[in-house]
Amino acid sequence: MIPAAFEYHRPTDLAAALATLGEFGDEARVVAGGHSLIPMMKLRMAEIGHVVDLQDIADLKGIRIDGTAVWIGAMTTQHELIGHQGLAAAAPILRETALQIADPQVRYVGTIGGNVANGDPGNDMPALMQCLDATFTLAGPNGSREVAARDFYEGAYVTLREDDEILTGIRFEATGGGQAYEKQKRKIGDYATAAAAAILKKDGTSCSAASIAMTNLSDMPVWSKAAGDALVGTACAAADIDAAVAAALGDISPNADNRGPVEFKRHVAGIIIRRAIEQAWARA
Amino acid sequence: MNELAPISREQRVENLKGLGCSRKRVEDVRFTQGRGNYVDDLKLPGMLYGDFVRSPYAHARVKSVDKSAALAVPGVVAVLTAEDLAPLNLHWMPTLAGDKQMVLADGKVLFQGQEVAFVVANDRYVAADAAELVVIDYEELPVVVDPFKALEPGAPVLREDLDGQTTGAHGDRRHHNHIFLWEAGDKAATDEVISSAEVVAEEMVYYHRTHPCPLETCGCVASMDAVNGKLTVHGTFQAPHVVRTVASLLSGIEEHKIRVVSPDIGGGFGNKVGVYPGYVCAIVASIVTGKPVKWIEDRMENLTATAFARDYWMKGRIAATKDGRITALSCHVTADHGAFDACADPTKFPAGFFSIMTGSYDIPVAHVGVDGVYTNKAPGGVAYRCSFRVTEAAYFIERMIEVLAIELGMDAAELRRINFIRKEQFPYQSALGWEYDSGDYHTAWDKALTAIDYQGLRREQADRVEAFRRGETRKLLGIGLTHFTEIVGAGPVKNCDILGMGMFDSCEIRIHPTGSAVARLGTISQGQGHATTFAQILASEIGLPADSITVEEGDTDTAPYGLGTYGSRSTPVAGAATAMAGRKIRAKAQMIAAYLLEVHDGDLEWDVDRFVVKGAPERFKTMKDIAYASYNQAIPGVEPGLEAVSYYDPPNMTYPFGAYICVMEVDVDTGVCDVRQFYALDDCGTRINPMVIEGQVHGGLTEALAIAMGQEIAYDEIGNVKTATLMDFFLPTAWETPHYTTDFTETPSPHHPIGAKGVGESPNVGGVPAFSNAVHDAFRAFGLRQSHMPHDHWRVWKIAHDLGLHG
Missing domain, CATH: 3.30.43.10 (Uridine Diphospho-n-acetylenolpyruvylglucosamine Reductase, domain 2)
Incomplete structure (x- = not known):
């Protein structure tokens, strides 16, 4: 070692x-x-x-909230995300997710930028960023460019970031809705057996918008447009959620590992996605 | 010297902080401030660092080793291979189990992570860089990781060095990968009872391979003083004196020229009993270079190469009458020992004390046979927080009881109750040859069942099953019962030894003139709190406050010879030696007091901390007075000073027992199991320090939780270790640890000087079946009989899946 x-x-x-x-x-x-x-x-x-x-670069730190516009510097730690009251009000799912990453010691040091930029399919923030429809800012020798989180990932540890670029910050619109991040893991410090983020908006009794994304169920984060579409316009009744879960399961391809074989992971994924949807709907 | 203001007798007892006092652990002052002194804290002038080159293959021929590139790295002092050790005859070494093992790969490697070369450099980082540059040419060989396949006729030959040897240290070898068959009990009589029994339950119970994984890994600093010819080895040794003897026998250095020191040890749990190649290589490197050499393994090396635990396939048959009286028990074990038989058991017990497998039950006839098998896995088989193979035995019988209860359609608590050895049967002769010293199982069991409202829990469980069937819940309730009996405190010299050293232990006490003392023991604490609790034993024996008694262990130059700390033997053996040495002190003190008080010895009686003239309570001498007198008075017929030493050979083992009950919520959809309640009643005989006992129980239960619910050393089919980091090897944190409720009964050991039995390992021995039985019990209503540990999420999910509970 x-x-x-x-x-x-x-x-x-x-x-x-x-x-x-x-x-x-x-x-x-x-x-x-x-x-x-x-x-x-x-x-x-x-x-x-x-x-x-990167820890001495002050420009990469901080959380700024301007109305619904949220910007998070890449070097902001998970601990800082958890402790930020404005962020908790604007996008509570960030705190809920960050609290499920490893343990306090890891969260004091681990950053959101590192979490999203590394391209590790086990990391939790990439799926959450896709769920939030966040945008990453990449600085390179020829200036900055922006890439949508939903486009950023290409495979395990493979992203659209070039070797000479640095991910400097994340921005997204905090548009509210019921939010939930559900995760099953073997223990503290483990990656997810299955995890899912859900943000649902409610208009009267029906779902007006839905965004569903998943962690560690493919070799990159999965945002399931089909799962969201299955819920929009419905009252999120049991059959509607069944359809959304089925759609989400259609978009993943988990690998067998020490957490269990594929059949188990798909089953647990279905349970976790369902719980995330139900929880988000209850909070919508 | 007497106190000016007399204090009450109760106050005097309290001041001693002796037996029964929840005295705070004196060790914790330094541990909680980061001021412990572990072997890796040791830095000697000119110290060099060793690092291993290890095999990536589980079975391969080593065709060549090219160390030239490594030797060319600035700062590299030496690269040792088997070829370099062979002239010293140190390329192989004897194991504690009567086998031998390679120190460095001699022609082939037999498990992944095996030591192939030892790089020595003046910097730890340089050693690691150079280790990368050692070029080894391997020719891969077929790998066997399944002990049953290892015994098939065409299985690859693993131990070519044993070619043609049809007998080993423990009798006949019937196959080239067979190590021994060890048997106990009456096979013919057992088979006869089983064949004609009213009810027979048969099951394969697997106790998977796991690892003690102490927080501090293994390591040492070997330092050869070329001027005076003395070798000093600081290391993580649970048995420093045995290491000294082994080092002397292996190296030829006379034993008085070897000093072995165990400094603070960050947990052992059996992992630090044996002798590892790292120790031998560091010693050789120090002798060769004339400089101190440090070797510290990292976490992956610890998990893959130093001693594992368990890996027992236990095929059981249990016979009973229709109304549940057990009539016979039989077990055949296929024991996977890995590449070398390096179990750390007493010499005559190649399967440890597995024959305690009749547990807490009065079983008239029994038989056990254990086949030891070589596979391409790491060697070991140590007693991970248990006496030798006792936790395997406890798991086996407590699973077989559950299976029998299912077979009989009986309540498992009642089945246990009607088969317990009764209080009046002690001392009890077990069918497999042990004499249980004492016990009162029915009292403990009833107390436990009442404490958790057992009948109420069973009603709740039945309601839950109905609710589940109606589709109202996806969680089942499991009630995990265990009543375990341990056999600890090895042991009587007549049948227990390690490499010929009888398993006595020792204590040497010196009382200082001003009434304080130092006690040195042959054991070594690895977190047990000996400095706290042994001082309490002594305080009650000699009447000096525990706070005035220093306990020292671990330095073979100062401590009396002892066999070390493992198998819950410290309190039963060294604790007994401490009490006996204290009694010698008191006997001499009585003569001194008689002289000072000008009475006959027989006119005095002991009272807490003093000798008092019978019938004249105002005339007394405290132990403090006597200590001073022993150094400044010329007493006819009495030598000056106040010292004693005791080497204690225990007449029997001790048999702690306990009743554990785990209540578990099991989510059938995700396989997640949550412990709702855990009740642990321990009877460890006389309780020395209730707070330390509670801490021991909490720690042991948490290790048991880990083992039962996820912790394993798993291999793939070509012998790669799949669980070599703490990402995959489950080590619970505070987050995963449930709340425990502890309780006790107190049945003193009749043969131990203070009646103590040992407790450190009970919670691991009893905890594993309690957790596992809870998982099994949750599914009993749906037809589950047996499912192997560890009960991680996917395996529990698979139980539900296979039972059709996923619809």
Whole structure:
């Protein structure tokens, strides 16, 4: 559990960080909280010549809420997300999700930017960002660009971020609705056996908008448009939820691992998606 | 020297903080401040660091090892391979189980993670970098991870070194992957009773492979002083004196030239009993380089290479009358020992004390046979927070009782009650040869059932089943019963030894002139709190306050020879030695007091902390007075000073027991199990420190929860360890740990000087079947008989699925 030798860089502004990435190309990687990268380096499954630590870049931190517009700096920790009262009012699902990530020690250090940028299918925030229809800002040598969370992921650890880009922040519109994040895991610190985010809006007695996304049930987060569509215009009765769950299950392809075989995971996914929908609807 | 203001007798008793006092643990002052002193804290001048190159394969021939690139790394001092150790005859070493094991791969590797080369460098990071550069050419061989397949005729030969050897340390080997067959009991009589019994239940009960996983992994610092020829080894040793003897026998260094020190140890649970290749390599490297060498394994190395626990396939048959009287019990175990037989059992017991498998029940006839088998897995088979194979035995009988209850259509609590050994039967001779020293099972059982309102729970469970069938709930209720009996405190020298060393233990006491004392023992605490509790034993024996008694362990240069701490033996054996040494102190003190008071010895009586002249309570000498006198008075016929030593050979084991009940909510759709209530009644005989006991019970139950509900060392079919990190190896945190209710009865051991029996392992032994039986019991109404642990989410889900509960 000892990594190979590497150079450690600790820039204080984004330009310097980007310059270091530009200088060392694919030998360099940025580190945010380090909960994914450092274990991989210790296992010598990742040999990184240059580690660029982002923690001293003040511009990457903070939470700003302007009406319904929410911006979260990439280096904001899970602990800070949990403790932010404005955020809890604007998008309570963020706190609900962050509280289900590992343990307090991890959450003091782990960041939302690292969680979404790494492309690990086990991470919880990517599916949540898709559920919220968030947008990621990527800064590169030629300036910044924005990519929708629903377009960002291409496979396990494969995203639209280029090697010379840094994910700097996340923005989304907090449009309310009933929100819920349900997760089954074996224990604290484990990735989800199955997890689902649901945001439902209610107009009178019927569902006016629905967004359903899932964690660790494919090699990338899954936003199920079909599941949401199955609920819109309905009263979210049992049969409607059945249809939404069936639609969501049609969009996932879980892998067997130590948590269990595919058949089990699909079954649990159905239960967890249903619970998320029911909970979100109850809160709508 | 007498107190100016007399205090009450009660106050004097209280001041001692002796037996029965919930004295705060003296160790915790340093542990809670991060001031413990563990082996990895030790830094010696010029110290070098070792790191292993380990096999990625479970079975392969090592065709060549090229260490040139590693040796070329600046800072690398040496790279050891089997070839380098062979001239010293240290490329193999004997195991505690009468087998031998490779220190470094000698021609082949037999399990994933096996040590192949040892890189020594002046920096830990350099050692790790250089280990990457050792080039090993492997030729993969067929892998056997299933002990049943290992015994098939065409199975690959694992131990080529044993080619042609048809007998081993424990008798005949009937197959090239067979280690031993060990038997106890009367097979013919047992088979006869079973074949004609009114009711027979038969079941395969698997206790899966797991690992003690102490928070501190194994490691050592070996330091050879080239000037005076003395070897000092600091390490994570549960039995430092045995390590010294083994080191002497292996190295040829005379035993007085070896000092073994166990500093603070961060949990052992059996993992730190044996001798590992890392210790041998560090010692050799220190001798070769003349510098101290540190070796500390990381978590993955600990889980994959140092000693595992369990892995017993137990095929049982239990016979009974129609009304539930058990008439016979039979068990055949297929025991997966991995690549080398490195179980840490007393020498004559290759299956440990598994023959305690008749448990708490009066079973007239029984038989057990255990076949030890080699596979391509890590060696070990240690007693993970239990006496040797006792938790396997307890799990086996407590599952068989449940299965028999199903077969009979009987309540499992009642089935236990009618078969318990009765109070008046103690000392009780078991069918498999043990003499249970004491017990009162019915009292404990009734207390437990009343405490949890057993009948009420059964009614609630029945209602739940009906509600489930009506579709009103998806959760079932399980009531997990266990009544366990342990056999601990190994043990009588006449039949218990480790490498020929009788399993006595020891205590040496020195009373200082001003009335304080130091006691040194042959055991070593790994978290048990010996410095707290042994001082309490002594306080009650000699009348000096526990706060004035320092307890020291773990340094073989100062501590008397002892066999160490495991198998709940510290209190039964070393605790007894402590009491006996204290009594020697008191006997001499009585002579001194008689001289000082100018009376005959026989005119004195002991009263808490002093000798008092019979009939004249105002005339007395306290132990403090006597201590001072022993150093400054010339007393005819009495040597100066006040010291004693006792080597205690226990006349029998002790037999702690307990009644545990777990109430569990089981979600049939997700497989999630939540412990709603856990009641643990322990009878460990005389209770030394109730707070320490409660802490032990909480810790042991949490380990039991882990084992029953998720913790395992799992292999894939080509021998890769699938659970080598704490992501997959379940180690509960406070979050997963339920609330426990503890309770007790107190049945003192008749042969132990203070009646104590040991408690540290009871909760693991009794907890595992309690949790497991709760899971099983939840599904009893739907036809479940047996489902193997660990009961993680998907396995519980699969039970429900296979029973058709998912519609």
